[in-house]
Amino acid sequence: MTVAAFSFVTHWNDYLGPLIYLREPERMTAAVGILLFRGDQETLVSWVMAAAVVTVLPVIAVFLWTQKYYVQGIATSGLKE
Numbered sequence: 001m002t003v004a005a006f007s008f009v010t011h012w013n014d015y016l017g018p019l020i021y022l023r024e025p026e027r028m029t030a031a032v033g034i035l036l037f038r039g040d041q042e043t044l045v046s047w048v049m050a051a052a053v054v055t056v057l058p059v060i061a062v063f064l065w066t067q068k069y070y071v072q073g074i075a076t077s078g079l080k081e
Helices: 002-012 016-021 030-035 045-077
Strands: none
Touching: 002 045, 016 030, 030 045
């Protein structure tokens, strides 16, 4: 379960890969999508921050869902049998 959670976070936050090989904005990851809020003359910082919060919410949800497995793994790693 831990590997699945780490894999999800790694692929969700991937920035450089999709920026290099994807051209259609519909297929880009959320991290690259935040880049689309940047303008030529000015950047709407409030929109970028709102998009960053929305991007982080699934990662927090996955962490909260798998938190019991993290704690269980840490608790059992120190036990001797």
